[in-house]
Each structure stands twice: as C-alpha cells, then as structure tokens.
Amino acid sequence: MKDTNATTAPVIEAKGLGLTFETNDGPVHALKDVTLTVGKGEFVSFIGPSGCGKTTFLRAIAALEYPTEGTLTVNGMSPDAARQARAYGYVFQAAGLYPWRTIAGNIKLPLEIMGFSKAEQEERVERVLALVDLDGFGRKFPWQLSGGMQQRASIARALAFDADILLMDEPFGALDEIVRDRLNEEVLKLWARTEKTIGFVTHSIPEAVYLSTRIVVMSPRPGRITDVIESTLPRERPLDIRDSPEFIAIAHRVREGLRAGHGDEV
C-alpha cells in the first residue's frame, strides 16, 4: 500500500514489518509485511477483527513487542530509544489506575518515575486534569469515578509528560455507546488543542471514521494491512457529521475493506 500522506515529517515509519510469535502450536504471524508512514499531527486509526495485529502493531511502536522482520522507527529512532526519550504516552483498554492512589496521584506516577520536581508535578496534574475535563477530581480515588471518567484520567496520565505521540489501544472498548460518543468528541478536541500524533486501535467502524484523518484496515492470518483510507471529512467534526453522506461513504469503504480482508471466512 502506497502512502499518500507522507507530506509532513514522518513520526512513525514501518517498512516490511513482520512479527512472528513462536507458540507450542507453531509460529503465529501476528504481522506480515506492514509498511506504513504516519506523519506529524495525524490521527491514524487501526481497525480490523481480532487477530489482525492492530494491537501488536501499536505495541511494537511502543517497544512492548519486538518485530522479527523489517524496520520500525519512531521519531527517527528505534522504539526503545524513543521510549527513553519519552516519545509517547500509552492508553490501554482498561484505565488501569492504581486503586491506592488518588486521581492526582495516578497522574503523578509517570512524573515521579521520570523525576519531575514536586512543584512541576502539581502544575502538570492541574493542567492535564483540565485538559480532560476532570478539574477538581484530583483528590478522588479511582473507585469514586465512573468508568468513563476513569478512562479520561488514564488519558490525562498519558498526556502528563508531554509525549508527542499518543497511542491508544481500544481505550473506549469497555464503555457504553453514550459515554463513548462523548469521549470521542473530547478526544478530537484534545487532539486539536495539543496537536499530538495519535495512533488509535478500535473495532468500531463509526469510531474510526469519526476520529481519524486516516484509517488503516487490517486483516488476520497473517496480520496485514489491506486498505488505507484517507478521510475527506473536515477537521472540525460535530457528532452529527456521522449522518452525512460523506461519512457513510467512508464507513462503507471501511466495511468493504474489512469484508475483503476476511475472504471467505465470514
């Protein structure tokens, strides 16, 4: 698949990327020949059925998995080096807040590890709490917050140390649709305000189309890219844009891509 959006500086560059897990049942090709360039400030969604390698690809970018073939650079460095340079924040499917820390304490976790001063920690906590609309919730414990608020806190935690890249692995997969709609809107606002590069794994077509500047459709066995769709939607996206013919056309193309990738299995 040829990239068309490599006009801006490349932030993530994958060339012929392959990743094989050795299991007792033989090798599993989680990723095969994945080539993709993500430019600065892009919002790229990865969509596909389970086993298509979308999460594995995100984890490889974050140096949580190591590719067995091809090359992968983040900000021109190896993923490991990029991690040491605090290049990205990672948001997991579950908020994963520490129950023994307050919301503010949870956001301070990466800041403590990275050695920010106490004053700087306080200042940053206030700033990112405001960014995710959780002002005043710093002293609450996670169990006192709803699932959606917990996930917002975990996004705040990923934003706290000013990484340029935000990697989100099905962050709203466990939330109900009403909450998910709101959080999608907020993520877009956040993206506009912070101009971060975002990699977003999802299995929801409307979510992918609504959020992304580019949608990467993937398919399993072996995990590979089957289509890359440029969004023609404007950057400003009210929720009702999802009823526009343009939106429906893109969603249709994603669905077609998913079906083609599945071959005769579905």
Place this chain on the structure above:
Amino acid sequence: MKSLLPILTVLAAIVALWYAGTVWLNAQWTHDQAARAGVEVTFAEVVADAMAQERPVLPAPHQVARGLWDGVTGHKVTSKRSLVYHAQVTLSATLVGFVIGTLAGILLAVGIVHNRAMDLSVMPWAIASQTIPILAIAPMVIVVLASVGVTGLLPKAVISAYLSFFPVVVGMVKGLRAPDHMQLDLLRTYNAGRWDTFWKLRLPASMPYLFASLKVSVAASLVGAIVGELPAGASAGLGARLLSGSYYGQTIQIWAALFAAAILAAGLVMIIGVIERGTLRRMGMVR
C-alpha cells in the same frame, strides 16, 4: 446487634455440650469414690460432684473460667502463679519471632519474585520446612542454640519465626505477582526500572495479601513460642504452665492456660485486623 444472636446461640450450645461432657467423663470417678466408701449416690449428687472435682478429667466451664480469673487477677503480675506473667513471657517470644518471621518471609518473597534461581529453588524448601513436625525440630533448636550459649527468649523466638515465615512467603509471592500484564506494561512505557516497579506497583499491590498472611502467621508465632517452651522444661510461659499442669494432673490449670493462649491469639489477630483496616483505608483500598 442482630449478629450477636447467632453467636450467642452457638456459644450456648457449646457450653451445654461441654457441661454434658463434664458430667459424662467425670462421673466414673464419683462412682468409684462412692463404691470405695460403700455409699449410694443419686444422679443429682453425681452431677454436683462432677462439676466440682479438684482434678477432673474434663473441668466444667465455670471451673476453667474461675481458674482463668484467679490466674489473671488473683496474683501480682510478677508472681509465678500469675497467668499474666506467663502470658507476657510467651508474648514477648511470640512478637520477636513474628517480627523475624515476617521480615524473613518478605525478603524471601522479594527474592523469589525477582530472581529466577530463587523462584525455582526456595519454594520447595519452604514447603518442606513446614512438613517437618515442629515438635521434632524444637528440642534440637533449643539444644543447638544452648550449646553456643544462646538461651532464654531467642531460641523460642527462632521456633516461632520458623512457623510464621511460611504464610508470609506464600502470601507475599502471590501479592507481589498480583499486578497484571497491563499494569507492568504501563510502567514499561514510562521506562521504569525494577526499583520503581517494586516500590510503586508490586509492594502497594501486595498489601491486602500481606495482611491476610500476617493474621495466619501471628497465630502460628504464638503456637511456635508455646511449643518452644515445652522441650526445655521452661519455668515460665504458657507452655510451661501447660507442661507443669500435665505433670501434676492439674487439668484446670491446663485448660486455663489453653484459654489464655487462645485469647492472646485472638487479641493478636484482632490487632492485625485493626492495623489492616487503618492501612488499607489510608491507601484508599477500602470503600
């Protein structure tokens, strides 16, 4: 106080069974005495006598209660006849053993979680150590330590620690491994080292497990201290009370000492429970 009723019902049933057992087990002696004296005894007399013997097979609950009360309040706390004195001797060995055992247990657990060689080698030994009867080990510990000049509280504390480190190892290994992959991955994305992972994630996550273990291990510590008092023929401590009671057939003394030990153990477990609630509440882990 709705919860009190079932507790009191069970307690009443136990006391009733106990009284029945007292009459049943002690009647033989009453009958023997009567036969020797050549008199007939009525059932009422048998019952009355069974509850008031000096060395009954099974003392009645009120006899044990009086023995306990006399032991606690009847003498100066420094007197060798005071249960408070003996309890305090046992308690000090228990607490020293508990501290040693807990520290050893935590250190071993940290080693097991962080070192593959220890993971594979230590656990089987720890389990094997608990399959050896403590009664067989205790005299050897006392004798060996006495031969190098260590006597008194420390040998008892060592036996106590021997019993109490095990629940802590098991609980802490489980607790330190409680964080799931996602939480560990999260720390990896921050480039956190083992040190941060331990202090900020593993240790706090293990706290509920630690306290559950401590409750078991503090009771085991007490058992260890009592057992440590038996083989040496110690002159002080609840174990010594048990031993001298059995030498002289003082069943009431034995039972009073047993109850003193049980009350002590319950108190220790309750204290751990209070510390647990306080700690976990401060950590925000109690809702």
